[in-house]
Amino acid sequence: MTAQIELAGIDKHYGSFHALKDISLTIDKGSFVALVGPSGCGKSTLLRSIAGLESISAGRMSIAGREMTGVPPRHRDIAMVFQSYALYPHMTVEDNLTYSLRLHGVGKAEARKKAAEVAATTGLTQLLKRYPRQLSGGQRQRVAMGRAIIRNPKAFLFDEPLSNLDAALRVQMRKEIRALHDRLGATSVYVTHDQIEAMTMADWVVVMRDGVIEQQGRPLDLYDHPVNRFVAGFIGSPAMNFMAGRIAESGNAVVLDGGAGTLPLARHVEPGRAVLAGIRPEHLVMAGDDASFHLTIGVVESTGSATYLTSPDGAFQLVQSERTTLGPGDRVGLTIDPVRVHLFDPQTGMRL
Amino acid sequence: MTRSHTPWFLLIVALALAAVYLFPLYWMYVTSLKTGSEMFANPPTFWPRDPNPGIFAEVWGRRTMPTFLTNSVLIAGGVTAITVILGTGCAYVLARYRNVWIDIGLFCVLMLQVLPASVMVTPLFVGFNQVGMLNYPRTAVVLAAAAKAMPFFVVLVRATFMSVPRELEEAALVDGNSRIGAFFSIVLPLARNGILVCAILTFMTAFGEYIYSKSIIQSPSLQPASVGLSGFLGPNSTDWSSIMAYSAIYVTPILLAFVILQRRIVSGLTSGALK
Ligand SMILES: Nc1ncnc2c1ncn2[C@@H]1O[C@H](COP(=O)(O)OP(=O)(O)OP(=O)(O)O)[C@@H](O)[C@H]1O
């Protein structure tokens, strides 16, 4: 695969504030890359730097093999979908769709034909003569998408395009965007703070924090092998549980602090070492006598398909697919498959 | 006072104030139609007994009003053109860029608003004299009045530009437009209402401009109607009905324009650029 977008050592300063720190990232042609991270981590800044809307302070960037430093947005041949959609309020849907074509000297008749095609694929045919203010949120979102796909850009950039939609529509649009991406054979960079969106849509997920890439990889690799505590806690929903403990004499179990119990390990670790054990809520199994540790239940929440059990202090959660008769105050015994226990260094947070 | 009474009370106060302001206007029209003796009748008449509409045509010709009004329109048009063209660009920059220098610039612009024309006129006169501008007195007045009108215009139009989301412009850049192209095809159409309203207000203000014109323009053939009016008012002026007729001819077009456009003016000033 050839690289469509290449970032090498990107730095971005806002005055004294260091927003992006040494970002290096290669985005393959035809891939769907998600940038995720908590609010303020620099996702939008990175995306806007790729678009040329922000100038970078240091580093090199190329799109389709062309060096992009100092190239204005209009010469980068990329399309962007904004969180607010940024539809031109004084233009009809059709004019919004054809704006970029008209700028690139495409004839009126041909632009209209293209707009009709795009409207058909995005379900906007009936709305071409309307103004943005006459559309619902979901329809505006489609216009924003249509405006991006009407020309054949080198890459699509999305900045949280679904965050203004309701939950059901969000799930639907998630699939539609991905299907559109596959059909067009496009290259997409998708910013979101919703890790579910990132996991379900992307081929490659980049987790950022405070202007740094913490980890990048295929979605399931991030889920299975988070490199540090931050990624472990960020990827997966509900979030991973963390428990402090110490490696037993034998080297293949974790003795949890406070006498909570013992977790078996599938490998040998240096005995006596202090560790942070990470367990995903969905990997815990109810057990009787052979329980590794016990938990007191504080809250029981059931969605019908799954039951969420939370400890009284809210720090520990588990998910069961079976229904349960357990209630607050009950104590349950739990075990876990040893290969599913993650270990982290309590000081550095790095995976052991 | 209960809550439901407050709006009525305030409305009455507002109407009373409006009446205080509008009564002279009414009096101007009425007086212009009265004869000399009726004007000083006691008690005064609120409607002329023997209206004389011919006075308007007579004053129009005798006081060379076409010349005065042409000068007023030229000066107001020039002031508006300069203010709109320069002020719009200035307001856009002040709206879009934020740093210390921009803040200082904005402060200076606001300071200009504070300085009254009567204070500025002497230094301006001296300055214009030095560079020979007094040979083109109307142009000199246009420049001076445009400088006076600029801060008000810039501050209001800047607010209009700030209500146009930046992302729209960025979308246009990504879609393939240049900065200037994005300004003309996206930002300007969206700010049009606000700019138009401010331009109308600027024109109306400049149409009544007096201080600069009076001090800078000596030749009556170049003076605007405001200065022409003051030519009537001498220590022994008695021709009140002519003065009032002149005034009526002078303000009626502006008044009509305002009445016709007031919907737009009010909505343009209170609503943002986007609906
Ligand atoms: N123009 C600016 N001037 C100064 N600091 C800025 C500017 N724009 C962004 N920042 C800072 O850069 C950091 C990254 O901002 P960015 O918008 O990229 O965050 P984000 O990851 O997109 O967050 P969110 O999920 O909330 O959109 C933030 O801490 C922000 O305060």
Ligand SMILES: [Mg+2]
């Ligand atoms: Mg953002």
